[in-house]
Amino acid sequence: MPEEKDEEQVQEEISDDLTELEGVGPVTAKRLIGAGYTTLESLVLATSSELAAATGITESAARKIIAAARKRLNVEVMSAYDYYLQRKSVQRITTGSRKLDDLLGGGIETQAITEIYGPYGSGKTQLCHQVAVTVQLPPEKGGLGRTTLFIDTEGTFRPERIVQIAERFELDSEEALKAILYARAFTSDHQMIVTEKAESLMKERDIGIIIVDSLISHFRGEYVGRESLAARQQKLNRYLHKLLKLALGYNAAVLVTNQVVADPGTFFGDPNKPAGGHVLGHGVTARLYIRRAKKGLRQITLVKSPYLPEASIEVKITERGVEDA
C-alpha cells in the first residue's frame, strides 16, 4: 500500500498546482476542486460553459483558466508527428469475437470511450463480462495483461459468468475474478464518486479497462422531465470527461453500455435510437448498436467511428460468452 496522505495535505497539493495558473487564486482553486476539477488535465478537457456552471465563475474567466491549463500542458497545438506518436501508444483489446474485433479495427481501443447501446436483453452486459476477462489475456492472445474496473449500476454483474468465460479463454477462473475490481453504484452521484476514486486505483491495480454498465440508467431515472434535462446532460458530460481523462491518463479503455429510446419521429425503419442525446453522441469515440437478429443471433453495427466505415456483423451468445456466428 502506498503511504496514506491525509485529505488536507492532498487538497493543498492540488491547490498549489491550480493556483500556478494565471487567473486562479486560492478561492477559485477551492471552487474548482469542489466541482471535481482537481488536475490540469481535467481543465483541459472541460468546456467553458460547463466549468462556469459547475463552479459559479464567469464563462470568460472559465475560458481563460482553460486556456492557461492548455498552455501549461502544452496541448494547444502539437505536430501531427507528435500526435502520431501518441496515437501509436493506443492498444487494442480483443472482444473474443474475431468479427467484432475486425469491425472495431482490431478490438476495443485504449484512450477512447467505446459505447454499446441496444434494447434490453440484446447482450450488452454479456459483452461487458467477456471484455472484463479478455483484457486480462496476454498481449499475444489479444489482451493487455491488465485488470478491469467494473462499475455496475443495475446489479446485473454475475461472477459465475466470469468463471465460465475465463474457462473458455483458458484463464484460471479464480485469478480472473481477482483481476476484476467490482463496484456497485446506487445513484448517479455514487457513480461519479466511484469513478473519481478509480483515479488512485488505475496505477496501483494496473487497470486496463473501465466498464460502466449501464452508463445512463441512474441519470435517466433521477432526472425526469424536460426541466431537468439540461442539468442531467451537464452532469453526464462531466462524467464522460472524467472517464476520458482516465482513459488518456492511463492508456486504458473505457466501455460503456447505453439504452435505447424510441424516436417518435420515425415512421419507417428502426425507431430505436441511443439515449443520452448529443452529449453522449459527441462524448464517445466509437458507438456500437446491438440487437437481436434471426436464429437467436445478435447483429452488431458500428454506427460511429472516427476512421472506420459503418458496417454490421453477427455474433451468438452462448454459455461460453459472445462468439462468432
Ligand SMILES: Nc1ncnc2c1ncn2[C@@H]1O[C@H](COP(=O)(O)OP(=O)(O)OP(=O)(O)O)[C@@H](O)[C@H]1O
Ligand atoms: N449462460 C448463457 N448462455 C446463453 N445465453 C445467455 C447466457 N446468459 C445470458 N444469455 C443471453 O443473454 C441475454 C441477456 O443479455 P444481457 O443481459 O447482456 O442483455 P442487456 O443488453 O445487458 O440487457 P439490459 O438492457 O436489460 O441490461 C439473455 O436473454 C440470453 O439470451
Ligand SMILES: [Mg+2]
Ligand atoms: Mg444489461
